Amino acid sequence: MGYDGTVPRWLLHVDLDQFQAAVEFRRRPELRGRPVIVGGEGDPAQPRKVVTCASYPARAYGVRAGMALRMAQRKCPEGVFLPVDMAAYEAASEEIMATLGRVAGAVEVWGMDEAFVATDGDPWQLAAEIRSAIIELGLTCAVGIGDNKLTAKLATGFAKSTGKTSAEPEHDPGAATGIFELTAANWTDLMGHRPTDALWGVGARIATRLADLGITTVADLMSADRARLAAAFGPSTGPYLWVLGHGKGDTELSTAPRIPVGRSKSETFPRDLTDPGEIRREVARIATEVAEEMREHHRISTRVSVTVRTKTFYTRSKQQKLPTPTDDITTITDTALAIIDRFDLDRPIRLLGVRLELLPP
16 A cells, blocks of 8 residues: 555554553552452452453453453452542543644544544654654553554454564564554454454454355455445445455545544342332432433434343333434433333333434534
8 A cells, every 4th residue: 555645655543551440550550550440439359340441460360341340359358449430530531632642743533542643754763653652641552553443443453452462573573662563464364263243344244144155364354355245234344344355445634533422321230120110210210310411412312112021131121212313301212212112121121212313513
């Protein structure tokens, strides 16, 4: 992939290490090196609360994000459990993004703890400067260098890896420096043997469908017939998967704020709900909360969806288009109630959620 002068030659993906735990370490240095587990109110005895971040020592015990806090405690009895402090994490994120802007220029914020930057110069020098600046904040990060966003994002995974794979060259400095470079030059060597879901954008479901076609590795996807992929996945998704297999991706850096097209709120209850009246009251409360939030942001809703998850984790959603786009809280709540009435509420309910689809602002 040659540089034609119209886009930056290098894209860098910056990903903070164990972000929430690291923010906690800044204000409680005595916790560094300990198995810290962030989630819920910090009480592993609370039912149905999950891990949102685990420090590397906690991960060594098998603790992972999304795991129930009770399970995390069983795996790591010596773990230090801390409550989620979203305000602190958001403040740290703003500090990080401002630092990236100062060091690298334009920043595409991808999440609270990750972003893309670009350079026409020496990417390794910029990556080192970024890591030094982040360390000055009392945090650490990995930096992936690529010729597009896909390769840069995947390179960060290599940079975070604690051990080398057989495909990684012995002289590669990534494991030691927290920086890794993945481009067209080493794409096949590093990615060809890996399963298709190692690609950013290929989840388990698509990987399963690819396997049904005999495509199990990235190399298989690279050699796949594009027409066959289009027939199986559609005229857009099929060719897009082929492009991903070849390590190609977006090279444009977008600094425009991301405007959400929807807003959702869900809640897992400490005990299963069985009373239809109570279920309706909870749906009304959640719908009202998300509708009020969107009204405060001057956003107009066009469609309402309600999600129900039962005790057995069976999950289903139903939706309904609003008669006219509106920010009227009563209309949105009444629509959510009309949707929940379409469910057969004959099983204990574990989770309820409401989502609003929004007009562009």
